[in-house]
Amino acid sequence: MRKLQGITNGMPQFPARTAWVKPALPRETKGVLTSVASVALFLFVITMPLENAVILPGLGTFARIVGLVAFVCGMMALLEGGKLRAPSVGLLIMAAYVLWSALSYFWSVSPEDTLSQALTYVQLLSLAWLIWQVAPSHEQRVNLLNAWLIGSAISAVSSLIGHGAEGRAARDAAFNMNPNDVGLRMALCIPMALYLSALEKRPLRAWAYRGLMMLSAIALFRTASLMSVSMKPGATALTVTLRLPSSTARARVNEFTAPLLAA
Numbered sequence: 001m002r003k004l005q006g007i008t009n010g011m012p013q014f015p016a017r018t019a020w021v022k023p024a025l026p027r028e029t030k031g032v033l034t035s036v037a038s039v040a041l042f043l044f045v046i047t048m049p050l051e052n053a054v055i056l057p058g059l060g061t062f063a064r065i066v067g068l069v070a071f072v073c074g075m076m077a078l079l080e081g082g083k084l085r086a087p088s089v090g091l092l093i094m095a096a097y098v099l100w101s102a103l104s105y106f107w108s109v110s111p112e113d114t115l116s117q118a119l120t121y122v123q124l125l126s127l128a129w130l131i132w133q134v135a136p137s138h139e140q141r142v143n144l145l146n147a148w149l150i151g152s153a154i155s156a157v158s159s160l161i162g163h164g165a166e167g168r169a170a171r172d173a174a175f176n177m178n179p180n181d182v183g184l185r186m187a188l189c190i191p192m193a194l195y196l197s198a199l200e201k202r203p204l205r206a207w208a209y210r211g212l213m214m215l216s217a218i219a220l221f222r223t224a225s226l227m228s229v230s231m232k233p234g235a236t237a238l239t240v241t242l243r244l245p246s247s248t249a250r251a252r253v254n255e256f257t258a259p260l261l262a263a
Helices: 032-050 062-081 089-107 111-134 138-166 179-199 203-223 226-246 249-262
Strands: none
Touching: 032 062, 032 111, 032 138, 032 179, 062 111, 089 111, 111 138, 138 179, 138 203, 179 203
């Protein structure tokens, strides 16, 4: 039998090709100061809902001190890494608003109040930049959401325990804080917990987030803050709407059930 060229035992032969394997890229290692800045930012976010829990004479609230430490660590981490993230559009809009507020000092009817408000805006802008610089990944931002929930849970439990101990009928607020401020923090806690419960794959932790939603709702109504109560349905509905396209049928039912129970 005549052998055909390029065919052996009835099977065609193809020239061998060398496989090209993409070399693994080395993992980017974090510097020591970057890790310290991440931990300081995490602790600062925990203390934000507990702003007046600890007041140090002559220094102010403990949350302000932790925030200052986190900002200094963030600046040192920037010097260590030498890499500054390009600002996002939202960050640039915030910076423009802060600049406009500061310039309004020159035509303000109350320059002292305008200056105080402008300094507050500068602090908020610094916090936004710190989160943008130190927590660039989704996992790091989820950790910061968990930090806020930890602080909010402590505030909610303290508010309920204080109410039960004193038996008051007045507005409740933990750590001698303004009830409206506590209510605002509780209102922010609910959509955050809803978002994390939708992301969580483990049922036990997902229901822990939903339980925190109900706890925050109870503490929110105990503050009798009209503005915070009116914010809760809108924020919750927005979070549920954003999660619907990527949610399963069971997750959708759970996401709608938890806010109804919390309300």
